[in-house]
Every structure is written in structure tokens, then in C-alpha cells.
Amino acid sequence: MLLIVGPLAAGAAAAVAAKRSGRPTTRQRHVITVYRPLSELEVTQLPGSLKEIADRVEIRLAAAPGGRGTEIAVRIPDGSEVTDGEVRRALRETRSLLEAGDVLLPSGPPATTPTLLNRPLQTVTQHGREGGLL
Amino acid sequence: MKALQWQGVNKLAVGTVPDPELRNPGDIIVKVTKTVTCGSDLHLIGGYIPFMEKGDVLGHEFLGEVVEVGPDVRRHRVGDRVVVSSFISCGNCWYCDQRLFSLCDNGNTNPAITETLWGQAPSGCFGYSHAMGGNAGSHAEYIRVPFADVGAFTVPDGVSDERAIFASDSASTGWMGADLGGVQPGDVVAVWGAGAVGQMAARAAELLGADRVIVIDRLENRLAQVRQHTGAETLNYESDDIAGELRERSGGRGPDVCIEAVGMEAHSPGVQFGYDQLKQQLRLQTDRPVAVRDAIHAARKGGSVFVLGVYAGFVDKFPLGALMNKGLTVRGAQMHGQRYIPMLLERMAKGELVTEHLATHVMPLDDAPKGYKMFKEKEDGCVRALFVP
Incomplete structure (x- = not known):
């Protein structure tokens, strides 16, 4: 468990350390590949939550090599209040809408019981599409 | 409900x-x-x-x-x-x-x-x-x-x-091991684990044309199921010299395809198990990779190893030297x-x-x-x- 939880904890610790050192904790640039040809996509017509933040970030589209679809790159400009988490969630949801026509919702209603030990995991899963490395 | x-x-x-x-x-x-x-x-x-x-x-x-x-x-x-x-x-x-x-x-x-x-x-x-x-x-x-x-x-x-x-x-997992492991007609295939997935991998290897399929476990009732229902040969790692038997049954070459269907809680006789168990319990490694080590060691030069067993994180004493120097292809997947x-x-x-x-x-x-x-x-x-x- 130490080795599994380790990388997650290390990521959080690195973010805290970076904040204290004055270095920016945001990546500012995020990119995802969507399995749809560039010819079918337009920055202004992207669906889902990416559309909601489109006027506060910079979005660029480029053809992915080898017929892999389209790379959607998002840059958070200096001064924008949009967070990395919002961009990650928006990119993932937009990809799912473009590819699958829908965004998968979690199982429900929940069968779990909140406990002290569950709390960190529940915090992570409540923002499941906002975290990670994307 | x-x-x-x-x-x-x-x-x-x-x-x-x-x-x-x-x-x-x-x-x-x-x-x-x-x-x-x-x-x-x-x-x-x-x-x-x-x-x-x-x-x-x-x-x-x-x-x-x-x-x-x-x-x-x-x-x-x-x-x-x-x-x-x-x-x-x-x-x-x-x-x-x-x-x-x-x-x-x-x-x-x-x-x-x-x-x-x-x-x-x-x-x-x-x-x-x-x-x-x-x-x-x-x-x-x-x-x-x-x-x-x-x-x-x-x-x-x-x-x-x-x-x-x-x-x-089970059957999908087993079939995938044989298919993506690259089993070809005439191959010798070794499968670690005689549970449901291992049995399905063995049967898939046979249906894909393998010449010999050998399943390894320690539980005799499971090995008996293998013999009865898949027709594969069996070895018991508590009583057989696995490396020697596999070498002998493949004409000294080693199996063409090795399929690991055991996972992170593998058992083995001898000090290797004690070592892995201790490190896993101390959370110094997440998985016990005994069967993967054995598969990599047994595989023929240029052969393939497919990891079907579930692993979570990190392992110790991984035989990277054998993998590289024998030119193996190692794959895995859910x-x-x-x-x-x-x-x-x-x-x-x-x-x-x-x-x-x-x-x-x-x-x-x-x-x-x-x-x-x-x-x-x-x-x-x-x-x-x-x-x-």
C-alpha cells in the first residue's frame, strides 16, 4: 500500500513544496487526443465543459499523426482563473462526448458508508476527472 | 436489493x-x-x-x-x-x-x-x-x-x-494470453497457474495449434482438471523440477510462449516465497512476482511472455537481464x-x-x-x- 499510495502522496507533497517555493503549481498547458479527424472539429464548436471555459483559455487543434485523430491543446493564460483540474475534466468530458456521444456517470445510488479511512479516497474520487497527469 | x-x-x-x-x-x-x-x-x-x-x-x-x-x-x-x-x-x-x-x-x-x-x-x-x-x-x-x-x-x-x-x-482473459502472446501452430506453451484463467489459456493455446501445452501449479485437483478437460500436460512445482522439465519437454529450447496466470499473491517453494512475502507484508513491494520471474527465465530465446495475472505496482528482483539478453517480448493486459x-x-x-x-x-x-x-x-x-x- 505504501508503494501504491506513495506516488499519489508524492504528487501532493510536490505541489505543496512548489507552492512554498514560489514556483507555479499549475501546468498551464494540457493536451489530449480525440479519435475524430481534424476536419470534423472546430475550436468554437467543441462540445461539453470545454465550451464553457473556452473564452478563458487558449485552445488549439492539430491533426494527430498516424490517423489517431485530433490533438486538442489547452493553455491557461496568465491571470485566468481556470484551474488545471477544470481543464483536465473539460478535456476528458469533451473527448468522451466526441467519441462516445456521452460522458459516463458513476454507479448509483452509492452503496458505500463514509468512514474516517474512506475520506481521502472519497475526496479523490469526487474529483476523479480533474486529477491525474493529463 | x-x-x-x-x-x-x-x-x-x-x-x-x-x-x-x-x-x-x-x-x-x-x-x-x-x-x-x-x-x-x-x-x-x-x-x-x-x-x-x-x-x-x-x-x-x-x-x-x-x-x-x-x-x-x-x-x-x-x-x-x-x-x-x-x-x-x-x-x-x-x-x-x-x-x-x-x-x-x-x-x-x-x-x-x-x-x-x-x-x-x-x-x-x-x-x-x-x-x-x-x-x-x-x-x-x-x-x-x-x-x-x-x-x-x-x-x-x-x-x-x-x-x-x-x-x-476467465475465458476471455485466457484466450487473450494465448492470442496476444503469439501462440503459433507447433509452439510449446507453458502456463503458470491452473485456475480458471490458466485452464482457459491452456485450452486456447491448444485450439490455436500449439504442439505441446504444459500447465504448472501445486494443487493436484486443479492439475487433474487440466488433464481431464483441456488435454494439456501438467507439472507440480512442489514436486517437479519446473525449469528442467520445461527445458526437456521443449527439446532444450524452452517454451516458445510462457503465459503467467497467477498474479500478485503467487506461492512458491523455498526461500523465494519467504523473501517476497516478507517484502510484500512490509509494503516494500506490492506484488509477489514469482511466476513472472520463472516464466522469463524459462522462455526460449526470442520467445514471449504474457502476464495475465493482476499486479498493482512494484516488484523486486525483476530479471531484466534475462528479458533483454534473451530478446524476449513481454506483454500484459487486463x-x-x-x-x-x-x-x-x-x-x-x-x-x-x-x-x-x-x-x-x-x-x-x-x-x-x-x-x-x-x-x-x-x-x-x-x-x-x-x-x-
């Missing part, structure tokens, strides 16, 4: 949970008629994969009857008898298009955990922790199945529940069920793939905690415990 819930490390109980609901238009609700234990569940129960919450419903290998369909579902209707892939896949992303369904980009609602751990997130799975999406499992009276047109398959009339259920995961289930159901209907013997213990869902205890302790020759909700 009634369901088997994870209540803490090594604590299971049957409880009452809310009925599942359609959440997406491509969902169906399935009334579970058969649901079966899997060795990989033991990693969750034992706390080796620490992403479970108290109350989570276990189970990912199942079959049942469609009782409700979402408005976008086209391939299924109420009353269909379906077997469902344990992994949830959208069918439309690049990975699904490559038929690598367990790598689907859109089937895991919690990609952050596995992306942080492994660099990229695989898809979601039923009843397999919040790292795999936190989807409610099949050890329940009902289950929600997302992307049902992609992951649920109607069972042909001539195939029994007890046979078809293993297409859901199972791409959608790729194989239709073909497996056809083979099951023709009698080429027999699985009923794997469900050695059939019991009501109320007895599931007892069933898991028997399964874990291998009591009474338990290979798989099958629950009837």
Missing part, C-alpha cells in the same frame, strides 16, 4: 443496498442469475489494492437477464440472456478501434488514480475498486451495465449459464472481453470450450462470504465458487 459488500480488509458481508439505476442512455439493468468469484478479487479483499470503500459491492464475472434498457440501447431488449465483459468500454475511442477494449479512454470515471500510478489510465471494471471506476459489482441481485451495446452479449440458446458465464472474464466474447460463445456452442467444471461450488448469494473463504483457502478443492442471487 441483496449484495455482497466489502466491509474492510478480509471482511465480507451480505447486506441490503439500493437498486441500481439507469444513469446513461446506453445503460441496461441486468438481473444477475449467476456470478462467480475470481482470484483477482482476493487482492481487493486482502487489502493489496487499497482503493476500496466500506460497502463496495464485489464481483465482475457474471451473466443475467436484461430487465431495463436505456433509450440509446439498440442491441438488447428486456428478457435477453446476456453475458457481460468485466471491463467497460465505449467502443468508439482509438483503443476500442484497435480492439484493445480494456484500455478504453472513456470507461473509467476515476482516471486520476491509475493515471498517477501508471502514467495512463486503463478503462473501468465492475466491482474492482475505485481505481477502476468504482462501479458496483455483480455479486448482487441487479447490476447496471454501461455501454451495453458494446459490452453485453446475448447468449446462444444452446449454451448453459454455467458455461457462458466464464466468457465474461482482458479485452469485447474482442473475444462472440467467438468464445460460438466455440462454447460447438463444444470446443468447456467450462462448467470450473464452478466447483454453487451456492446462494447469502453464502458468498463462506464461498470466498473456501475459494481463498482452496477448501474442498474449490476452483471457483459460483453464486446464485
